[in-house]
Amino acid sequence: MTSSDLTMSHKTPFLTHEVHNVPEPMPAYNAWTSDLALREAVTREGGAWAESSLTKYGALAGCELMELGRLANENRPKLRSFDRHGRRLDEVEFHPAYHEVMRQAMKHGVHSFSWRHEDQVGAHVARAGLVYLGAQPEAGTSCPLTMTHAAIPSLRQAPELAAAWIPRILSTEYDPRMLPMAQKTAVTIGMGMTEKQGGSDVRSNTTRAHRQADGSYELVGHKFFFSAPMCDAHLVLAQAEGGLSCFLMPRLLPDGTRNAVHIQRLKDKLGDWSNASSEVEFLGATAYLVGSEGRGVATILEMVALTRQDCILGSAALMRQATVQALHHTAQRSAFGRKLVDQPLMRNVLADLALESEAAVALAMRVARAVDASPRDPQEAALARLITAVGKYWVCKRTPTLINEAQECLGGIGYVEENILPRLYRQAPLNSIWEGSGNVQCLDVLRTLHKEPQARDALFAELASATGQHAAFDQHLGRLQQAFADPSTLEVRSRRVVEHMALALQAAILIKAGNPAVSDAFCASRLSGDHGLVLGTLGAQAPLAALITRTTPC
Template identity: 70%
Template sequence: MSVKDEFLTHEVLNQPLPLPAYNAWSSDRVLQEAVQREGGGWAAERLSRHGAICGGPLMELGEQANAHKPVLHSFDRYGRRIDAVEFHPAYHDVMRHSMAAQVHSFSWNHADQEGAHVVRAALSYLSGQAEAGTGCPLTMTHAAVPVLHRNPRLAQIWLPKVLGSDYDPRSLPVGQKIACTIGMGMTEKQGGTDVRANTTRAIAQADGSYEIVGHKFFFSAPMCDAHLVLAQTETGLSCFLLPRVLDDGSLNAVRIQRLKDKLGDWSNASSEVEFQGATAYLVGGEGRGVATILEMVALTRLDCAVGSAAGMRQALVQALHHTSQRSVFGKPLVQQPLMRNVLADLALESEAATTLAMRIARAVDRAPHDEHESALARLVTAVGKYWICKRAPVFVNEAQECLGGIGYVEENILPRLYRQAPLNSIWEGSGNVQCLDVLRALRREPEVRDALFAELYRVRGESAALDQEAQWLDQVLNDAAALELRSRYIVERMALALQAALLLQAAPGNVASAFCQSRLAGAHGLAFGTLDASAPFDALIERAMPQL
């Protein structure tokens, strides 16, 4: 025996190989079907190209970008104020790939084609599986476009730099930039969600600009080229575009106080800032800030739902890959009965989340041209944002458990997905805000309620459980006295009913039936892995299995 053999303690056996590079689009049957069904199938080739990048080089870049958090440099070596945020090169590479794919602009560049928002949502879904933090500036840049149109002069300057396929991280005036990104600053220390409590002031200047004095407690992506911010004028809360760098090349008077030390979202910078007489330009009418910014929020909320569905899909991919290779008690984990229940249940939840997210995207896409879709979009954006984002953290945790201890170790992507999972339920309005927005839409606009039940009644008679659920919703929505108090419960059941109706129209019959039985008829526990023995375990797992 050699000295080397004497100290050889063991061989590494029964450990899965790392997930290889794969195409996140062509390996995902549910996503492909959803995009085709909702009107975006014409962009399949583009989605496949981006899917290959997202399942390949972006996975490694995402890991690097999150391993090296952004760093704030308030001053240069000579003491000059620079308020610069340094990102790891991998962050810039992810941004470059994503903007080349037009994750930030596809729907506007193809606005004349039906389904453009669906395609853009799918691009974001693919990117979010590899790296979610860059989704913040990409989402805000995308959502800022309709708001910028409210000021034609600003739109003429900024939109050509926003709608392209380039990425330009340099701190320069807009006129010298190849491409620009847009961030957002709404909330303040004293108000949070209640933006009408904002105290930041906007003082009109002789040249038509405004001087902004105040602060923002959450100022997302501070290195964006401009931010849409809310501030008080003499006539009320108003919306402004605030550039990072002024036309003369000087930094605007936005002082970054600190970067937020966040639970997750490590690749992206979020900050607290003070405005010390910063120059900004009115977007929309004075006193119309809330109405103006809500046009942006409607789109960012869609991305919250899409992003959470993306995280769920990637967690499921990891769980399926691991359990297909890891053996316990003589056979692969994926063949063990109880693990099959867990995996099938996760697959069912993921399919429902993806299906609803892409349906919301179609409603947003068709809203300008279709009264039903417009009314539906006002409802399901909040419903989907609430429910899909609520389901993500517990979903990712269950996927971690499928991997055992290694699912809790930072060498694996699951801890990053788990840290990221709660973000979308908080960003752009917490769960309570979404539920109140649902009630507000139902109360103020009868057509919204009509749109909801039109969707549920499309499949009337196909599931007794869904028919009963629709009847219950119809009754409970008439009980005005208890609506707000019970709104979480009501919106949850509304989301499940919508998912059931969509799956009955789109998914294989046994998949839709399993969802209705487990989520509506009570044949399910409070944890994943509690499907009834009659559930189609083989079909659910096979349908979700990534085609590597």
């Protein structure tokens, strides 16, 4: 190297080369206003009246929350079992970034919007939009936010508890202080269902609940997955004299003493690093009955129905963020003489990512509308009980595949931790496992179809409303109807049947949405076989440019 070369080297950070053809970092953007598919879906399903709230939170989701999400995941929660003098603490310490994400989420109503606007049609749809926005920059906080939101229907089965706890659940403040409920401005709620020996088979739980003279219960046993142990209370299942029952277990008792819940350890998880998941033992912990003895599963399923909805939303959100990252990178990176986004094969991949992402958010918002309409419309209530499990099965299954394809769009740096995609990829499998694995969802679909014929009627009425507009859809619907002809083999075939139900629902929603570029491409690729077994295999006639343009953040 000559002295002249050395003299010029101060213009770049390296002596050996100039850095070029490297994309700029993702700039701040509004995750609501820049997402056409989301805005159309929320409007279509009745939540457009909340646009102001969604716009405000969308501005945070595409800006400050991105950096806070990075910090919250790089600085994982720590268990503090004892203080310096050996006194039991059982406290979880979080990085300030985690607390700020929670504060902003609760301020904007991610945990409570649907209940605070319960009398307004579309409140659950609007709140679903908030969940979708918040889960893109930071998904770990979705766990306590989701459970807090979902606890209200269960708590309403215990009017005295509801009167004390629900006003603090509905608060838009965030109060992480370790104080008794009565001294707090806001509370969060967690969940403890599963034990070592049973997992999803909660009827095999061995934790015992002993009724006390004052009407409370003392619980002795354990939970192998005790979600978000820093919450102010948990809904848990335990065996009472009348059978498996649901209880509200506060973290602190009214006099300020710690409840007899010992955190054994925090789970060392594949992803979800910002959130704390734990194993606990109950050593005579005080709890209060929710609902009736022996009705624990039915009571807590009121909560699970809503947490499963958020699994769909969370997975769809991860898809969206991965697709946004791939589009951002390929629009700036050149190879072999042109931008990646302009190369035919890459365009096929990007268009397919866009199509899968849009179909996911379309289904998620249709589930939200069914949930929203359930108190007013028996057919929508029946539909919600069915398609929540269908959507959770399918959207959550598709997410890891999509995110991996997005990583490939970035090449090697898509696998490097300085990028958000490795975090998204680690997070991706969670929602397919949490709140019931794929097999559990399929069995729940079969159980609903068997016990509630009106659910099947509601499904096929929904699908029939989209017939006559695309031959591939009509043919797929005929095959789906035939799939129920042999009940003796239905369980072993149920994964395929539920997959076909999900695809039919997505196609019907997109057809009725009225954008042929999207619905025709979906029907041709997902229903009539003009597609391979991996993403990026759309047919040569697919509207690649339209799909990419529609999905690119504006």
